[in-house]
Amino acid sequence: MSELTKLTIAEARDRLRAGDVTSTELTQACLDEIEKADALGAFVHKTPEIALKQAAAADARIQGGAENPMCGIPLGIKDLFCTQGVPSQAASNILDGFKPEYESTVTTQLWQAGSVMLGKLNMDEFAMGSSNETSTYGDAVNPWRRGNEETALTPGGSSGGSASAVAADLCLAATGTDTGGSIRQPAAFTGITGLKPTYGRVSRWGIIAFASSLDQAGPMTKSVRDAAIMLGAMAGHDPKDSTSADLPVPDFEAAITGDIRGKKIGIPKEYRIDGTPAEIEKLWSLGAEMLRDAGAEIVDISLPHTKYALPTYYVIAPAEASSNLARYDGVRFGRRAKLAQGDGITEMYEKTRAEGFGAEVQRRVMIGTYVLSAGFYDAYYNRARKVRALIKRDFDQVFEAGVDAILTPATPSAAFGLGEMTDADPVQMYLNDVFTVTVNLAGLPGISVPAGLDGKGLPLGLQLIGRPWEEGDLLNIAGSLETAAGFMAKPKRWW
């Protein structure tokens, strides 16, 4: 395996600046790895021509003294981001053939910084899923395996392709999006770092919408420092997204000082859930000890409405999705179903949406339609919005009491086998997001940091939740956890 693709963004930046390596060499090394990794199902649209052109341009900029740390860095892009002239179909059949005439704000900023696009990454259809099994492209596969078993495991979801690609060193980093845990859960399942920023920190413009009040894009990287560097390039106010915050973007990397003395870290008692494996409970305690040893103060806290977060999410997210996905009607973009003689416009809508949407997307659109329908709006949707306010208030009160960050497990299990959940009730799959979904409802920043391996050799992550707009402080605490945990394991290559 090429050593170049294993570099972190920070290492690559330093070597690019020193003239040790060129972006073209880095990019070619990644393209070679991608060609050998089809078994992972991570890259679903490869863009080598664009990549090499961008790399050559980056090399010229670096020679001219370019300062941007993301210049020349080869990235994978989740299929949810609209990229001009390149298929962008949210892993859905309904957007088959869609090539946007425009570029999302996040990717525009990344290309302006000089980064390189290697291609588009697999995901759950419209980001609805926790295992990457709802994709029209087929499964993305976790590069990690249980011991010497050959069972194919999920990389998590919805940003499963992003997680798999970063963990397998097919790219230096990738973009993800997170509506209920879709960056942090796959990051935890694959032993990488995943950051969901504060809602509004990163523009949503040009990212195919799932649930607009919850969606937020963020970096998926090989280190906490890389997450800080990449967030800096992704973040910022965008007049095209009315919910993007008009706040200055601080130097997130500079916030990583390694000094967390006196920081108050909360341990929420409601996150001790029946059925959580002992290994995860143990890792959580170990994480708290590591932060205490680094000089932080560990305090027990209570977030009393935690148990209502998932049911709240499963009203609000489908409601917003049913509205956002109304645009897929077979008229303006994507594919239209073949019509029978005499079919009118209603049949066209109904057949197009039945053929184009997979089962999970149909289910959520219909649940959303139901909870918003006349007579149920107050009972379901408005009640969920009120409970959401209470969930947010729980966090507000903890932060007002002086807590700087909250430590929790990232997921209730390690990566499970592809197909293992097929016959389960949909609600069973939803439980994957039990530790992450509160953060989206409250709009807070959250980060998953790889912290250890389970008995079968699979990675496990811990989550840190920060104060709104304090990603810098959160990254600093995450950096201390990363240093103390010393997670260096890599999946054994089989692909």
Added chain:
Amino acid sequence: MSIDTDTARRVAKLARIKVEDDALPALAGEFNAILGFIEQLNEVDVEGIEPMTSVTPMRLKRREDVVTDGGYQEKVLANAPDAREGFFAVPKVVE
């Protein structure tokens, strides 16, 4: 609250998703499982709580009411499954 096949049919119609009759009972069953899960929210005392509207209190930005974008009909139509003479084409809407 229990959803029967008639309700499932009505919801599918509202969502403009064609569901065959023989698939309706299973769909109703899935709805009931999810709605059963959501029912927990009835335990929460929400008296006097305002529904959350935005994550951080902020006023949406305003701007001059002027045209800031547009003038590219071809791009808008480029991805349409059926576009003719500068328009989106659809099956007959009115008799």
